[in-house]
Amino acid sequence: MNEKIQDYRLINRVTKVFFIKNTAEVSGELFTNSDGIEDIYLELKHNILSNTSYLEREVSLNKVSKGKYRYKFKVDFEKHLIIGADFEFFFKIQLSDNKILTKNFKLRPSKFRKMMGFDYKTDEKRIFFALDGKNQLHLKTQGEEEIILGPSSKDRIQNLERIDKKLRIQFNPSIKERFELKYLFLVDRNKKSIFKEIPLEKISAGFRAEIDFLEIEKEIEINDIIDLYLKSYDGKYRKLIQNKNKKSFFEENKEIEVKEKIFLPCRAKNQTFCIRVGNKYNLGNYYFKNYSMLKKRISFKKGILNYTGEIRSKLVNNISQVNVILKKSDSEIEHKVSATTKVKGNKFLEFKFSFDLKKTLLEPVYWSFFLEVEFEDGKKAWKRLNCEAENYKKILAEPYYQDDYLYFPFLTGKNGLSIMYRLRDPYEKKTLRIKEYIAFIIFVIFYPYFKYKKSWITFEKACNRAQDNGYYFYKYCRETLKKKNVYFIIRKDSYELKNLESKHLKKNVIYFYSFKHLIYLLSCEFLVSSESKINSYIARSQWSIFRKILLGKKIIFLQHGVIGTTGLPVFKNTLENKMDIFCVSSEFEKNIVRDNLGVPEENLKITGLTRWDHLEDKSKNKKNILIMPTWRNWLDNMDEDSFKSSEYFKKYHEMLNDNELIKMLKDNNVCVQFFLHPRFLDYTHLFQVNNYIEIVDSKEKKVNELLMESNMLITDYSSVAWEMYYQNKPVIFYQFDSQRMFDLRGRYMEDNEFFGDIVRDIEGLKNELAYYIENDFAEKEEFILFKDNYLKYRDKNNSKRVYEEIINYRETIKRKKLKDRIKESIILKEIIKESWWFLKRRKLLYLLSFKCRNFKLYQNLRNKISCLKKIKVK
Secondary structure, rough: OOHHHOOOOOOOOOOOOOOEEOOOEEEEEEEEEEOOOEEEEEEEOOOOOOOEEEOOOEEEEEEOOOOOOEEEEEHHHHHHHHOOEEEEEEEEEOOOOOOOOEEEEEEOEEEEEOOOOOEEEEEEEEEEEOOOEEEEEEEEEEEEHHEEEOOOOOOHHHHHHHOOOOEEEEEEEOOHOOOOOEEEEEEOOOOOOEEEEEEEEOOOOEEEEEHHHHHHHOOOOOOOOOEEEEEEOOOEEEOEEEOOOOHHHHHHHHOOEEEEEEEEEEOOOOOOEEEEEEOOOOOOHHHHOOOOEEEEEEEEEEOOEEEEEEEEEEOHHHEEEEEHHHEEOOOOOOEEEEEEEEEOOOOOOEEEEEEHHHOOOOOOOOEEEEEEEEEOOEEEEEEEEOHHHHHHHHOOOOOOOOOOOEEEEEEOOOEEEEEEEEOOOOOOOOHHHHHHHHHHHHHHHHHHHHHHHHHHEEHHHHHHHOOOOHHHHHHHHHHHOOOOOEEEEEEEOOHHHHHOOOHHHHHEEEEEHHHHHHHHHHHHEEEEOOOOOOHOOOOOOOOOOHHHHOOOOOOEEEOOOOOOOOHHHOOOOOOHOOOOOOEEHHHHHHHHHHHHHOOOOEEEOOOOHHHHOOOOOOOOOOOOEOOOOOHHHHHOOHHHHHHHHHHHHHHHHHHEEEEEEEEHHOOOOOEEEEEHHHHHHHHHHHHHOOOOOEEEEEEOOOOHHHHHHHHHHEEEOOOOOHHHHHHOHHHHEEEOOHHHHHHHOOOOOHHHHOOOOEEOOOHHHHHHHHHHHHHHHHHHHHHHHHHHHOOOOOOOOHHHHHHHHHHHHHHHHHHHHOHHHHOOOOHHHHHHHHHHHHHHHHHHHHHHHHHHOHHHHHHHHHHHHHHHHOOOOO
């Protein structure tokens, strides 16, 4: 079978799975490099009864084009499925030369979740689709006895008792069930799975079970919730209910601490019993059940945070001391200060504290504030310090700078007060903030003029590059279309500034953080780039008005490369990452972006990458191999010793110094260029190479030039592989750490969907390399077959298509009503907000009203501007 699979390439892509009455329907596409498919069978393999399988011939198969077929089939539940069955899908395909291939069904989990709707249920069973650990499609059934049900009133807990690190539970069910109950089941609510079965002990008053937290501590994580279930005589699972007449452990504060975890038995709103797992910080809401906390005043000036809050409860007289803890995220490092307290009446306790960050030894990057309350009986409770979002801007009028670092208070998603402490950007200075305000005022005054210009701004990574898709689109607009309103932003000290020295390109270059940059950034009609919009400015400047306005700008996203070889787990379709036009290269990539990144289909345009317009084969009469691995996020900011001990360094150092490989290169007069990812440039000197291997500095040569001059590419997961595929050049994917990479980042393509040979070790790499050298670096036919599916256009008109899509999008915006366009204007909103805060801080409204000797004028002005400030923006 292995020989057949090597000779014939087959891809099965499932597009839809759903239920229709008492049948399950599956449809998808098949791709093959054979001459044709003669017949196709569906095999349902029973995973429990290994010798049982069923063959279905009723598979609808339609040929779309050469090597591409669409299929559809149905599975009748009543014919094959019984309770407890687990079937795996397989295709048996007979080719035109009578050879037979077997192919399973694989789906990406994210795509599978979007396909699935409701399960099929009857009185006796539940039928559903599922994926196994290898993402293969299964059809399963469960009987009613396997479905977990809700709580039952007859399963009330009679007594709870803590014995050291154990919890003893006693309950008394009906007489009918006393002879059937055997186990108490502990269920992880987050994973929805049973992880522990505890034997029940019969006693005169019913049943008793002991939960040993030392045993289950390793099987459960912080922030999990443990539910307790019983399995009754009829095979159904039911939750335990806590007796209303008994005090809960929560009220008695009888938490159980095991190592770093705290197990807190408590009662939910529906009276069901559960055990919450956490630590002293994230269980604060339960410790503070009888208390409420309010913020009264907060300020941040000259590195000192002043906070005044209030605790409200009838039990405030039980509080002996209040402390404030500043804790480093993901660490046990913390700093503590005492707060002054004052009891007001019988229900209020006011606390105040000042935290001088200048005198506190902090480490980068994130720190969180917690309130620690000590009670008269010696117990302690912890609560996260909060700050209302409406007061957020009052705190963050200015960050505090100390030497090369800055302190920046911010709010988490749940309004928790935190501190960011990090190295500051060279542009993050107080004097440069004045420059921002001057540029903002000039923009407001001359708004009609700048609006009429309708300028387009192009840029690349951190405004420090000029060799990617943004650069080539700018080049097309300036040199081919002669457009005057397209500009390119770049830093003065960029080593790629030389790429913009030609007459047409140099004229519209804008230097980073110049007045022109700031004003044109505010006034531009579109941002056009291969990076996110925040890369056009100081990316980390959270408090700047420019950052907020940028988030509302329209952006045409050209992409850094084709999405496919690995996942993008950090990408979210938020306001910061929202792309008004998202350029892709094929329907294949379009489906990936739509299904996995949440980009609406109307925003996706198939154009191709603009830099591909300038690709030309310069490798004739040469024998050059380019080795270009991508980066690993787990290797960021490593010291040299740690990097040298990493698998990444060892594998590539082994490859570059392999004697057999060097002899192969020498005998065939082949040159190798090794190109490290820009993030790893500081480690370049650690790699030792011979005369046949050259280490290339990214500052000396453009990536496009290297790809054009090379006959072949060796990479791992880098998107530059698509450039070589576009040029009809072979690619070897050297994936020695694929398990770790795909576990962290996910994947959008299976191994058999890659357009190059995948190898896991140095021996496999040498074998494939020998094959390509022997065949003059000719691309294998099995990879050529899928080129039309992966690359829609190969006509060097990608920049033209991008330009046309922008013009069409502009016309779409023009057709919108003026009212809707005003509502969508983030700039207008920021002008109103900034004007209000500027006047309020300088007390200009008060001075104006004082001169008029009419204080009501001040109040009227304040109310009117407050109304303007509350304009809702979509």
